[in-house]
Amino acid sequence: MPRDLVVVGAPTSAGSYAPGQEAAARVLRDLGLIDRLRAAGRQVRDAGDGPVQVWSPDRGDPFAQNLSAVVQSVVAVADQVTDALAADADVLVLGGNCTIALGVMSALTAHDSDAGLLYVDRHFDLNTPQSTTDGALDWMGLAHALDLPDATEPLVSALSRQPLLTPDRLYFLGVEHAAATDWEREQVERLGLRWCSSAGLAAAPSAQAERALDSLPAAALAVHLDVDVLDFTDAPLAESTDGRNSGPSLDRLSAALRIVCRDPRFRVLSIGELNPARAAGHPETLDRFVGCIRNALRPVPPTRHLS
Numbered sequence: 001m002p003r004d005l006v007v008v009g010a011p012t013s014a015g016s017y018a019p020g021q022e023a024a025a026r027v028l029r030d031l032g033l034i035d036r037l038r039a040a041g042r043q044v045r046d047a048g049d050g051p052v053q054v055w056s057p058d059r060g061d062p063f064a065q066n067l068s069a070v071v072q073s074v075v076a077v078a079d080q081v082t083d084a085l086a087a088d089a090d091v092l093v094l095g096g097n098c099t100i101a102l103g104v105m106s107a108l109t110a111h112d113s114d115a116g117l118l119y120v121d122r123h124f125d126l127n128t129p130q131s132t133t134d135g136a137l138d139w140m141g142l143a144h145a146l147d148l149p150d151a152t153e154p155l156v157s158a159l160s161r162q163p164l165l166t167p168d169r170l171y172f173l174g175v176e177h178a179a180a181t182d183w184e185r186e187q188v189e190r191l192g193l194r195w196c197s198s199a200g201l202a203a204a205p206s207a208q209a210e211r212a213l214d215s216l217p218a219a220a221l222a223v224h225l226d227v228d229v230l231d232f233t234d235a236p237l238a239e240s241t242d243g244r245n246s247g248p249s250l251d252r253l254s255a256a257l258r259i260v261c262r263d264p265r266f267r268v269l270s271i272g273e274l275n276p277a278r279a280a281g282h283p284e285t286l287d288r289f290v291g292c293i294r295n296a297l298r299p300v301p302p303t304r305h306l307s
């Protein structure tokens with residue numbers, strides 16, 4: 001029997017460049033995500049949402065905007081994921097910003113101290129308030145998980161361990177190296193972080209998913225998906241519109257997600273940076289995305305024994 005699945009909403013755009021992502025959890029539920037997961041054979045319990053946070057400019061702290069709201073959201077995700085893991089359930093977290101992955105890993109490493117993170121994102125998210133001038137915490141999350149220099153203390157200390165993650169427990173899938181800041185590239189080099197490129201993921205999604213799994217520890221596994229990894233022309237879902245005509249299609253990403261979510265180590269899938277307004281002119285994209293999540297989390301068919 002597959003584990004039960006607990007769905008957690010994190011309706012926040014506090015770490016964004018603008019509002020939008022706070023609506024993703026509601027829109028995905030309205031499209032029947034929960035019922036479609038149940039129809040696929042999962043026992044699903046909807047644990048509801050954490051605090052609703054709509055981005056507004058933070059002129060008091062322009063380089064780490066809305067920090068206290070981001071911390072509040074991360075802690076709420078961690079608490080909900082902790083409860084679900086304690087009930088031996090798998091978890092689907094509907095973001096929200098990519099900072100939700102901090103809440104997921106805060107809970108998962110408390111559950112299993114060797115837990116790994118597969119980070120499916122066009123970006124490394126290793127920035128700090130000093131390495132970029134935009135002040136959006138949504139691409140600074142992993143700098144805080146790794147407790148890099150210049151990470152903000154309130155966010156680091158909100159996590160269950162410092163550092164929350166070590167480089168050997170982290171693997172990036174789908175990165176656009178040219179989109180990284182100089183600081184991020186230096187950290188990747190210095191820490192020996194492992195990653196597969198956007199072009200590599202698009203060319204061979206299944207093989208790259210297997211390779212990522214082989215590189216992660218024999219411990220509980222979280223998969224975080226920033227939908228900006230997708231080719232925006234195929235699937236306009238992400239806050240960032242940079243991925244036009246590059247990166248995997250939704251179908252190709254779906255193949256990779258299916259492999260990683262049926263791995264025996266898998267416990268949590270989190271989804272970040274989905275701005276439903278991006279699909280306003282092409283709403284079937286959202287329906288296809290719900291199908292992708294359903295496909296990733298449908299139960300593994302029982303093995304047939306020939307005797």
Ligand SMILES: [Mn+2]
Pocket residue numbers: 121122123226228229273
């Ligand atoms: Mn990203």
